[in-house]
Amino acid sequence: MSDLPKFVRINEEGPREGFQFEQRLIPTERKIALIDSLSKTGLKQIQVASFVPPKNVPGWADADEVVKGFNRCPGISYTGIWLNEKGLRRALASGKVDVKGSLSLTASEPFLQLNQNRTFKQNLEAQHAMVTLFKDHNVPIERASIMAAFGCNFAGDVPISLVLELIQQILDIGAQHEFAVNVLSLGDTMAWATPASIRRVVGAVRTKYPDLEIALHLHDTRGMGIANVYAGLEMGVSIFDASVAGLGGCPFAGHRGAAGNVCTEDLVFMCEEMGIDTGINLERLIESALLAEEIVGHPLPGHVMHGGSLRRIRDKILTAM
């Protein structure tokens, strides 16, 4: 157990990823209400909007209005995503989003073609172009991601050697353009990971690149999300993307069971009960999760928001004594 980290950092992706996925449009003021609620939980990073063309993601046509409306709290980094210069300019123009650059390679060419209409080579070139764009706008590059790092619905199993090769390509981009990649995110985009493959892939990356800080972006489509987090914790991973109430999912993943990211409050619950600090108030986070469920108007996959925290039960028992 000695490998478990003492502190875990959670990047909340619920608002951005969740509202993108919903079939009916969520009113702007409800999106703002969820962001404001999350700001009171102790989360230090919240992804608040997607600055992508409305024709691609109608659910985020109101990104500018959402960003204008939410209440920025000090100490919290509010982030967004974009796919091109126009989106980046929107994010910069908002004045309220912490614009951070990130690069992304994908470990499956068939998925890359379906998702972004690019070959491996075109995607690599696009990353070089992204770096230039970030430099032109003085945007720091904070993170690089490998999507589909654990397997792909269109390419099948992904060899670890390919993941390592893509990481090297990213480091080479960094060397060429003179910036350091500090955080490397491994994405289980189509929920192929199990605890065993988390250990294998994280272990291989860590062995080859001991200085890279590894983050995990996990989906729960096959119910492995929290177990995969645990396997990551055992490997010393201390940065996770997560989604309040389990909001969201990947609409391009090609199967009807597409589920969202691992659920933030379930993750926080596990950490808290295992003595790992997250800096997050679980009770407040549960309130945000219940609000998210109310906003989307259908059940969401989170468990602890209904099962309840143990701390609350312990307090009740103590009070009754």
Added chain:
Amino acid sequence: MSDLPKFVRINEEGPREGFQFEQRLIPTERKIALIDSLSKTGLKQIQVASFVPPKNVPGWADADEVVKGFNRCPGISYTGIWLNEKGLRRALASGKVDVKGSLSLTASEPFLQLNQNRTFKQNLEAQHAMVTLFKDHNVPIERASIMAAFGCNFAGDVPISLVLELIQQILDIGAQHEFAVNVLSLGDTMAWATPASIRRVVGAVRTKYPDLEIALHLHDTRGMGIANVYAGLEMGVSIFDASVAGLGGCPFAGHRGAAGNVCTEDLVFMCEEMGIDTGINLERLIESALLAEEIVGHPLPGHVMHGGSLRRIRDKILTAM
């Protein structure tokens, strides 16, 4: 990873536990259909009925008819539960249930009182009486359980020393009545366990009683089910109770989010992908899970039944090549 077992045995509890929990009555022939479907999956033990008084569990008023109706397949052990001699006699009279004795202690006196209206002392005496009853009917005693071994909604955290003390009480009953307890089941009745407490409790039991084979009975109320299974696997546990599609739950657990046992097909999926044999055909099990969902008429918590197996995707990719 060397501690992971090569083979995992799964006791299917879905029919018994699931139909007990449903608010509307499930027609007898639909219960039989699920049992017959499960018999084709490779499962070696299926709990098919609850021989308890209908006034306690109306959902199992038709236990005798269900047992009469299902199609017994060779090599499968069909089990049931009962609370008293009358129930045991019904199970024996059915002629189709493999009547196996088990003892059960509970690591929380408040829960024991709510659930069975007994003190620790009364429950211990009841186990002695049970042994006599089993002996009178030539029923072998196969297993002992500690319920609420990881914590309790009414008593809070459960000290490991209490769990060990209860195990000793069971072993003492065995010594006194001259039978061996081979399998000890640790029940996370109210979903308090995390991977860390699974490791702590299983580790402590194994250290003190190295000859006992440990089984885990886990609930998924707080979303930790599969992660707790994984922690159990890491500790070498190779027997798990599970419930197809995640059917079921504990109606006495005192909170609205009461969720069922860990989901069988999600567990089988994880094992299969990690190279652990279960003897179960995942595709057929997914069919049973979808049937279970159809029978209860509302969504059930299983993931893989909707997310799909990876084997199916791999086959599809191979065929397309």
